[in-house]
Amino acid sequence: MIIVLCPLIVLMILGGVVALEATSLLSSVVLLGIVGFGLSAAFLILQAPDLAIVQIVVETLSLIIFIAVILKTTSKDTSTRGRGRTPHYVMAAAFALIFVLAASWALASIPPFGMPSLRMAEAYLSPNSLLQPTGAANLVAAVILDFRGYDTLGEATVLFTAVMGVLAVLRKTGRKP
Amino acid sequence: MNLIPLFVAIPLAMAFVMPLFGRLSRLLPDLLGNAATLALAALSCAMINLPMMVYKVGGWEPVNGVPIGIYLVVDGLAVLMLLIINVIGFAVSVYSIEYMRKYTDKARFYTLFLLMMAGMNGVVISGDMFNLYVFLEVAAIASYALVAFGTEAEELEAAFKYQVMGTAASGFILVGIAVLYSLTGTLNMADAGKVILEQGRSQGALFAGALFLMGFGLKAAIMPFHAWLPDAHPSAPAPISAMLSGVLIKAIGIYALCRIFFNVIGLNLTTSYILMAMGALSMIAGVFLAIGQWDMKRLFAYHSISQMGYVVMAIGIGTPLAVLGGLFHLVNHATFKSLLFLNSGAVVYSTGNRDLQKMGGLNQRMPVTGATSLIASMSIAGIPPFNGFWSKLIIILAAVQAGYYGLAALAVVGSIMTLASFLKVQRYGFFGKLRPVWKKVREAPVFMCVSMVLLALLCVGMGLLLLPGVKDGLLDRAADAVTGGTDYSGLVLGK
């Protein structure tokens, strides 16, 4: 389990770093795919088929959107390393160091991997699950659409908001003359 | 029938209907938008003086005492926030009827505006961490789009910066939720608070607290995390600036911070020192940055950072009096800061200019705008008898009472500097000699004036909230909800 996941996540990290450092935006978007599809494989290993499916289709579609944008504009990363940015990098490194130390200090107190505490989820996963109260065989669907359906309304609203935002931002003229 | 879900359901319904029918008539978007905000304002007024309510969405009863569905909780603090959001929202939507004529696609503007209202209401009534996150994103994404609504270079850049920082903040919040879920096994805030209390506050909880502080601190623009605000708030259309500065940073920043720190994780001495330090820093640095600005809206935006500093500092002090003062200041700031931004919008509407150096004497041509802005300026500067004076007085008294003399002195200094910078606004903007360029300037249209006068009346009348009978119903209850701390879980879950 860990033996499979560890290299996968390391691969994702490497993919992420290379994607950020590539000079061509098109290749960096494609390299982002390593992270995305790697994530989907990780979901599959972590016994989350729902997430794996969604992640694959979303990754594909967001790749299309990224590429559509880049083809309309430019694929060269011409950005310069602005002058006097060294303090910036030092601060970022210091923050990362503090963050990692704090995380390692904190993660000692959470339950070990593979043994989550199921306080709220107990009811969703009752051993007698044939009789679980929603009657759905897919427990994730039962959670997102029934137990936490209100969240899903919010989620759908976020997507709706984003579409309204995209349509508003990309309309032809913003102000009346 | 319990009405709590309507706070989210009404604006959402109007927002969903708008793209379908908004094109049919010119008046329809205005009508639908204002009807929704009016209904919300009425609904929130009906919530005053009701006892604390817990609403179980989907009718899922707790199993073995553990909540399994999403809870909506309306307690004193939530009622206070609902009032601010919906009353200011109503005033702003009335104002937008005229103001947004300058922009195209009004239907989409109202859609996004209502979605933002729904998001904020959802954050405030939620009793569940992840639900809070989802509605926070609704409000935040709507606000990103609204900042970019004019689609000019300035607006787009500000929106991009705002959204990048906001999304990073959301990432921190989500990791914080993950850590807290792993620790407690529940997402319900009351239940999580109970578990943390039983386990003792472990390292994981503190780490989650730090993540939340970064995330919500960024959304509230407290000082080390403020970089986006002075760009985003001035760039937005004026009604949206008023909403962002007046309400949004409070609803998805300060409110969420209070909820998590006081009611779930529980405040300890370190966190309260951190909050006080961040608050004092924002208070002083914000006002010093503000006083040098010549762009009217930018000056107001820096003052938002500074005034939020007062609130955060007072909440960090944590004594009942300080919390009361902080919350009162929060309400007051919502009224006068949104009024100031609406004033600046009226000036921009009539003159097309927001540079103080080019204004002057506008009082002669725009009496309503001038008078209301004078009231708002005196309120924010803390001149008696306006509302800002009382809340600042309470905060300073509370700081002295708790033995933080330094903080009290800083608060006084901040207040004096605020007065100075608003004297500057009045002197250069509205008093003095009228420049020949502005000889033909006309007062803003009637709906804009109505909404500004409404907010000005609130500014004058808000001091009444401190009267004994009124105070118990609203402010005391809100302060109790905060200072009650982890009693929250007992109240929500029932003994």
Added chain:
Amino acid sequence: MRGMTPIVKTVTRGMAGMIFLYGIYIVLHGHLTPGGGFAGGVMVAAAFVLVFLAKGSPEAVSEAKKERSSMAESLGILTFWVLAMIGLIGGTFFYNFLTKGKPFRLLSAGFIPLNNIAIGIEVAGALFAIFITLAVLKAGGKK
């Protein structure tokens, strides 16, 4: 936007149909098997995107398509809202008011399949609208 060669168009038409059907299958079986309204909705949107890319629509047509998919999105999310509100009228927001039926059948789990369909429509409309908006945008302003 120009279209592609006839071979591409023909193959795409067949492929897109299959993707579309598979998307609908995923939506309808969301409560039984992995997937659901969201995954299925994205697939349906992807089928439309495929056809769009192969054919290349003139901009006048795309504008109408954008309006229509935005309206489909509104209708989908409005349906979801109505399903939640029926619960409120009966007593509780989001109350699962339908009979649960027999487990493992297509018609089971109360309103979950209906919700899945509503979300599927919403997501498909939303993503296609985003795609069209980005695709037909003409470069304006300074270049």
Added chain:
Amino acid sequence: MILLFLAIFLFLVGLYGVATKRNLIKIVIGLTIMEYATFLILALIGYRQGAAPPIVVEKMGGATFVDALPQALVLTAIVISLATTALLLSIALRIYHKYGTFDVGKIRRLKG
């Protein structure tokens, strides 16, 4: 534990991209990586040793399932992330039309 660490490291890689890259598309990519890392963290938290995926199949015994709740949260968060990315990209596209570049250094208010 090591897995969570690696996930947090991925989060920091994304943050590094957001904080230091000077190209709008690269910044968006950095944000996407950050979000992916949070999904991974959530999925790791919900995993149970030796448990089945949370789909009930007919005639199965009393199997244990992995925690379905974090999975539901990730599902919601994926949609939110997609929505954010789309909006951010369209703003970036519009900025490109104004300036003809994605370079932060050449865009007036984004310097620094």
